[in-house]
Amino acid sequence: MTGPESEGPQVRRAVCPGSFDPITNGHLDIISRASRLYDEVYVAVMINKSKKGLFEIDERIDLIRQVTAEYGNVRVEAFHGLLVDFCKQREIPAIVKGLRAVSDFDYELQMAQMNNGLSGVETLFVPTNPTYSFLSSSLVKEVATWGGDVSHLVPPLVLEALGERLRQG
Template sequence: MKTSNAIYPGSFDPVTNGHLDLIERGEKMFDLLIVAVLRNTEKQPLFSVPERVEMLREVTKKWADVEVDVFEGLLIDYARKRGAGVILRGIRAVSDYEYELQMALMNRKLEPRLETVFMLPGEPYSYLSSKLVREIAQHGGPLEGLVPPVVEQRLRAKVS
């Protein structure tokens, strides 16, 4: 049963099959799942924000209730603007949980009506991160099963 609009925020640099696992499962839970790319000027991403948005739109187009957008600033402000009541976050390990718990509690303090839902990735993706994918690509390693084919092509072109 779907209950609300949710935001799945992240850098998605690049989008991985782990991200897509959460998007696919989240899309079934919410009326609208907004995949929100964070515009963070403090980080040096491999892909620009427009490139990440384009890749995300390509790999999520099969889900009617998924929208890709960009935000900057406080997530709670963006959630208010978009009418979202839920933040969807993935947790792979205890280290993720500690960070995500702190963020969820702060968001709750700033906006008590905004809930955070934590999801565990599917087992095949429990070790997967964008950082590891970038490192593997930069060293010419195999990316099969880690990212969608369109993302693999873009990664290979970017790092070669």
């Protein structure tokens, strides 16, 4: 047999990109939903050398791997440069992004159109669970820095790492 039938079933891949500094329950909601829709989901942890994160890239990757291990089909990798290049290298045709509010849509639509124009990669927008519609890593860090309770906003493992990091100063 020749042709597509002989190649076996096609693996459906998607990527959830972000800085994940730290990963929140809102991020996990989007990743878990993507993991039910796709055979393989890559979590692409963005490296931004001009910005100092609270957690180093390797720490973020480790935390994400631990909190997504139960899904079984999530891979976590760092990337820098264009997301579409990351997608091309791994044959990923879809980017999955969570939208919290209308304000997210304007920016994300421009990015989606640019990514599609550059490489044909599609972007799927997933509405965020209303429980997490206000949530961002920046907000979690700010509240935690001032001693606020963020235990309902991040997985327990991340809460522990966040507390340790903030105690270190």
